[in-house]
Amino acid sequence: MQVDYDKQFIKEATKLPPTQKKLLANKLSYLAINPFDSRLHTKQLSSPLTGVFSFRVSREYRVLFRFIDAEHLFLLSAKHRKDIYR
Numbered sequence: 001m002q003v004d005y006d007k008q009f010i011k012e013a014t015k016l017p018p019t020q021k022k023l024l025a026n027k028l029s030y031l032a033i034n035p036f037d038s039r040l041h042t043k044q045l046s047s048p049l050t051g052v053f054s055f056r057v058s059r060e061y062r063v064l065f066r067f068i069d070a071e072h073l074f075l076l077s078a079k080h081r082k083d084i085y086r
Contacts, residue, residue, distance in 0.1 A: 001032050002072045009063070009075040016061065016078060024057045024078065031055065035065075036075060049085070052076065 018066060030037045040055035045064075054062045060083045062078040077084055 001035065002030055002074045003028065003075060004068075004073070006077070009078055013080045018056075020057055021059050024063070027057055027063075031065075031073065034069075039081075042047065045085075054084070 013021070016024060027040060028073065029063060030039055035053070035055075036042050040054045042053055044053045049064070050064045052064050052066050054064050056062060057078065060080055062081050064084060066074050066076060068074050
């Protein structure tokens with residue numbers, strides 16, 4: 001699975017706490033193999049974020065992504081769960 005990163009995602013990921021950065025790196029390896037791996041808790045979002053999916057980095061942090069096609073993902077954002085769905 002090819003994974004590309006939005007500039008916003010990179011900016012937000014670099015601002016994550018160090019422990020979250022390590023967890024994110026680990027979760028991205030699962031994502032590249034299977035975006036619906038049970039360890040990711042991947043969910044499809046509803047309106048107004050139709051077509052966007054999220055996965056858990058930890059209990060507090062989430063990543064939003066979108067499928068470009070069956071073998072290509074685009075990571076959009078990485079934030080605390082209280083902020084990411086706004």
